[in-house]
Amino acid sequence: MPKIxxxxxxxxxxxxKIVDDLKSDLEKYKVPYPEDxxxxxxxxxxKALQPEIEKFCAxxxxxxxxxxxxxxxxxxxxxxxxxxxxMFYDFYPDEALDPVNRPTFWPHNPEEQPGYQTPEQKTMKKGGGH
Known part of the structure; x- marks a missing residue:
């Protein structure tokens, strides 16, 4: 309790006397607190979680x-x-158009190229279909 x-x-x-009685009664009164x-x-x-937290942070x-x-x-x-x-070819050789080593057909998107398979066809080929 705060000091009075x-x-x-x-x-x-x-x-x-009222103040003295109040003081003595208040000093005698003990609030029962449950044990923590x-x-x-x-x-x-x-403590058990500390290593996991440090690992996650790392x-x-x-x-x-x-x-x-x-x-x-x-x-x-x-x-x-x-x-x-x-410059794009120098920075991203795998993504840039390369007409000599990897020729593509216009409009140069994957769907228009020979041998293209949809994701569904790839799944069926791997045995993931029903």
Whole structure:
């Protein structure tokens, strides 16, 4: 409980005995509080979780580092308006059009190329269909 300044009450109340009785009654009164049995269990659970939390944080730090590297790489690229097809080929050789090594037919999307299979056909081929 907060500290009570009894001297202030003695100055305000004309009968000092009332203040003394109230003080003695309040000192005698004890509020029954239940015994705390859960705090040790909770602390034990936190200690058990600490390694998992640290592992998760380390994994997230690695992901953040990878994302930061990728972001810096993207920021270092030339602007879209300034990039030529040759520059695109240098930066992304697997995605750029390569008419010599990998010729494609107009409109150069996967659906229009010879041998294209829909995702459903690929699933059926792997034995995933019914």
């Amino acid at each position: 300044n009894w001297e202030t009450y003695r100055k305000l109340i004309p009968d000092k 049995t859960l705090t040790p269990k909770i602390e034990e659970q936190w 994994e997230q730090d690695k992901e953040i580092e990878k994302a930061t590297k990728e972001l810096n790489r993207v920021k270092a690229l030339p602007k879209f308006e300034d990039m030529t097809m040759e």
